[in-house]
Amino acid sequence: MTLFTLFAFVLLCCQVLTAADPMKKKTGSTADAKSKETDELVSLNRQKTVLLDLPHKKLLLKTHVCLQEGVLEMLLCKKQTKEHESILSIESPATAIHAGLLAIGAKVGTPVKFTPEFQPPQGQKLKLELVWKDKDGKEQRELAQQWVRTATSRYFTAMLDRLPEGVTIDKKSELRYDEKYKELIWFGQMSKETRDQFLTKSRDKAFQKAIKKFYDESQPRIMKADWIFAGSGFALDEMTGEKYYYAESGDLICVANFPTAIIDVNIASSASGEGNLLFEANKDKIPPRGTPVTIEITLAEDESKDKSKDGTK
Numbered sequence: 001m002t003l004f005t006l007f008a009f010v011l012l013c014c015q016v017l018t019a020a021d022p023m024k025k026k027t028g029s030t031a032d033a034k035s036k037e038t039d040e041l042v043s044l045n046r047q048k049t050v051l052l053d054l055p056h057k058k059l060l061l062k063t064h065v066c067l068q069e070g071v072l073e074m075l076l077c078k079k080q081t082k083e084h085e086s087i088l089s090i091e092s093p094a095t096a097i098h099a100g101l102l103a104i105g106a107k108v109g110t111p112v113k114f115t116p117e118f119q120p121p122q123g124q125k126l127k128l129e130l131v132w133k134d135k136d137g138k139e140q141r142e143l144a145q146q147w148v149r150t151a152t153s154r155y156f157t158a159m160l161d162r163l164p165e166g167v168t169i170d171k172k173s174e175l176r177y178d179e180k181y182k183e184l185i186w187f188g189q190m191s192k193e194t195r196d197q198f199l200t201k202s203r204d205k206a207f208q209k210a211i212k213k214f215y216d217e218s219q220p221r222i223m224k225a226d227w228i229f230a231g232s233g234f235a236l237d238e239m240t241g242e243k244y245y246y247a248e249s250g251d252l253i254c255v256a257n258f259p260t261a262i263i264d265v266n267i268a269s270s271a272s273g274e275g276n277l278l279f280e281a282n283k284d285k286i287p288p289r290g291t292p293v294t295i296e297i298t299l300a301e302d303e304s305k306d307k308s309k310d311g312t313k
Contacts, residue, residue, distance in 0.1 A: 067084070072255050074254040075255060077089050082250045108231035109228060113259065127301075130295060149282040153188060156213070158209070188218065225255075231262065232259075257269050
């Protein structure tokens with residue numbers, strides 16, 4: 001990470017020198033204010049899609065909507081990589097985003113680990129806001145979590161020693177019982193009507209608990225998890241001796257845990273198989289494909305400190 005830290009430090013020095021330039025005169029006009037705001041943005045890549053707003057400790061990512069509906073592995077991927085499972089895509093090297101996060105003061109953590117035992121990703125908590133214009137040209141702003149909801153097109157399971165006496169399952173039903181693993185399995189969103197129909201089949205407490213669990217867990221809810229700066233990692237190319245940044249494969253901002261992710265969610269979120277993915281695109285919130293969207297990334301405020309200031313615990 002030394003290279004990235006150095007890069008961020010150089011950018012910081014350049015920004016300070018620019019701000020201190022005596023040749024730049026201060027004016028109070030709106031045009032000058034906008035010009036100053038633009039001048040404060042430092043492009044970190046040749047595509048000018050990763051912009052650093054150092055005075056406000058903000059990183060701006062210029063992206064486009066590439067998916068409105070479907071299960072998700074990420075919020076943002078690199079262009080021409082994983083658009084079939086990501087809401088947004090960006091044309092940029094992953095290293096530019098990593099460097100930008102370091103420049104705004106984000107502390108890199110550690111990606112998810114699956115062996116020898118599962119360890120969730122760790123890192124600086126980040127606030128992601130999405131900014132775009134609606135069909136009337138009016139600017140809209142929303143927390144990125146609002147575009148992600150719990151997946152309904154997935155499997156839900158509950159332990160059940162046996163099917164209650166007299167209960168049979170229609171082969172056309174989404175409900176299944178695995179005799180070997182003693183699991184009751186449901187796929188997709190369960191309606192109230194379906195729930196009530198199953199509940200009338202048996203008064204067995206374990207069976208009723210499982211059905212109620214399937215109904216509750218299969219209802220779509222806005223993602224509550226936070227994004228953190230996990231930091232991806234490096235591999236050494238044995239042929240060239242050069243280091244390769246894992247996130248260049250496309251895993252930029254993820255909602256399913258990947259050891260290659262720059263930004264990941266701070267919960268255990270499966271990335272194994274479409275039917276096990278925890279999140280999907282919240283199609284009711286997302287604008288049409290191709291819509292330009294700016295992701296504004298800042299450091300999330302420490303909630304514990306905020307509560308102590310308010311005198312609450």
